Amino acid sequence: MYTQALNAQALDAEPDRADPGVAKVEDAVRLQRFQERIDAEERIEPNDWMPELYRRTLVRQISQHAHSEIIGMQPEGNWITRAPSLRRKAALLAKVQDECGHGLYLYAAAETLGVAREELVDQLLSGKAKYSSIFNYPTLTWADIGAIGWLVDGAAIMNQIPLCRCSYGPYARAMIRVCKEESFHQRQGYEIMLTLARGTDEQKEMAQDALNRWWWPCLMMFGPPDTVSQHSDSSMRWKIKRFSNDELRQKFIDATVPQAHYLGLTVPDPALTFDAASGHWRHGPIDWDEFKQVVAGNGPCNAERMARRRQTEEDGAWVREAARAYAEKNRAKAA
């Protein structure tokens, strides 16, 4: 990934835009050339010219993605000390550490667009930036850790695989790393579900209960239906996105329903039917009001997640300060 320092130089070197008429014509030509590069499947790299809206869209999307990974550590971190065995505990620790790593790859990718990580973190802490609605649901039982790995990471993988071919190079490269690691997450989750589903009646009930609570929020992870999605048009044209929300949701359902059946669990959708002609599973209506409520900050855990994140930032301040002071002292000694 390129560096912020380089981007700052590039901004200084922008030509004088005193004449807005000339700037407009120049931009139209550049925009057309940019679209031609995208259409030819060329990757855009940090210091290449790009439309302001492309830059802004990417900063928003990549930083929200990063925030989601970081906030996503909380629901699972909740069960590290209570994992049922050392094997499960080691796996969960590694998984939560991966989520942190994913957040950091993504912040670094966003920074190549000329924005500082500190600025992005401030946007999260002030509530200006959003993160995935799914992490505002609680993890009530150990089965929820299975359901998160299987369903939440499964949905994330559906979303992230096409992002490996995103037109913006640093984002695509970060996604390739992330996808490689997510595969372990989903498998460990499904293994937990399988163990519970093959256990006692009570354990099987726990697995079913987790599926019941996580199924619909997972379908909402793909975002609003295509008929109302605001950001899709330019994102598709610029190949930031390659599939619509509804297309990805359908892929997820088609992949996941047979996995639920293998577990002997029931998908909590009475309207779910298999359409033999198209080969797709058709789902019942999604409660978009619930989604809107959670995005607006009124989900079951929004306040708790933000309070925890702010507390962590505050608690870590002295560590950052000490590390900076130590580095400063050593620099002074060397000079």
Add this chain to the structure above:
Amino acid sequence: MPEANIPLWEVFIRSRNGLSHKHAGSLHAPDATLALQAARDLYTRRGEGVSIWVVPSNAITASDPAEKGMMFEPTASKVYRHPTFYEIPDEVGHM
């Protein structure tokens, strides 16, 4: 008072001996020691490397992509730098 930003570093990893170090990504750290440790945690959790370099990002000088034409054109027009430019009769055999 807002905290000062923590410097950015670029991370290069040699995946195994015999291969060169390759850019893996970036990270923030107050000094080189912490940058190395963070790079270990962040970029080599699954045996991705046997050696790491960390370089302060602002120590890198890069060519300007807007000037890539001027920068790289001279190599494109010098076809005589490639072996296929020269005609050798088949009878001579592989050369």
